[in-house]
Amino acid sequence: MxxxxxxxxxxxxxxxxxxxxxxxxxxxxxxxxxxxxxxxxxxxxxxxxxxxxxxxxxxxxxxxxxxxxxxxxxADDAAGLAAGRMRRELDREPQRDLVLKRFVSSLSGDDEEALRRLLLESEDGE
Missing domain, CATH: 1.10.10.10 (Winged helix-like DNA-binding domain superfamily/Winged helix DNA-binding domain)
Structure with a gap:
């Protein structure tokens, strides 16, 4: 072409x-x-x-x-690379709380539930 x-x-x-x-x-x-x-x-x-x-x-x-x-x-699998990109983007922002709030509010119901479950699992692992 x-x-x-x-x-x-x-x-x-x-x-x-x-x-x-x-x-x-x-x-x-x-x-x-x-x-x-x-x-x-x-x-x-x-x-x-x-x-x-x-x-x-x-x-x-x-x-x-x-x-x-x-x-x-x-150096990492696809999920690890995506997580690293997300972390770097978050690190660049001075208003981390606002960025996280907007990110969470944009999630689908299923993704929000998965995030809640993962957060609870990480608290239990400490």
Whole structure:
């Protein structure tokens, strides 16, 4: 598909999400070449390596030496990454109580009940 004479770009974050999905499904750390193969796309080696390096710098991935390069693994599962994003957003806000109040008021009845149950469970665990 061509728009304004340029190749259409994939939606922002799609490739990152695909890379994370490959790593979550893997039983061991993978090299950029292995990840590129698992993606089944014709991507430049540097494209995959750049994504992996940026995710490592953000703390999303951990890496270990593998020959002359690195092998990568996810630092957390999908739920853990989402929770981390939520926590970072909350940490940026000076009015935490207001943000939490607005968040809770926007929850569905089922989500609100799940949150209440989780809060009670965490109190019982202390």
């Amino acid at each position: 061509v728009e304004d004479g340029r190749d259409a770009r994939r939606p922002h974050g799609e490739l990152v999400a695909d890379v994370l999905a490959v790593l979550w499904a893997a039983e061991e750390p993978l090299t950029p070449q292995q990840i590129n193969g698992a993606l089944g796309r014709d991507l430049a080696r540097t494209t995959v390596t750049t994504i992996l390096t940026r995710l490592h710098e953000k703390g999303t991935l951990v890496r270990t030496r593998s020959g002359r390069g690195f092998a990568y693994a996810a």
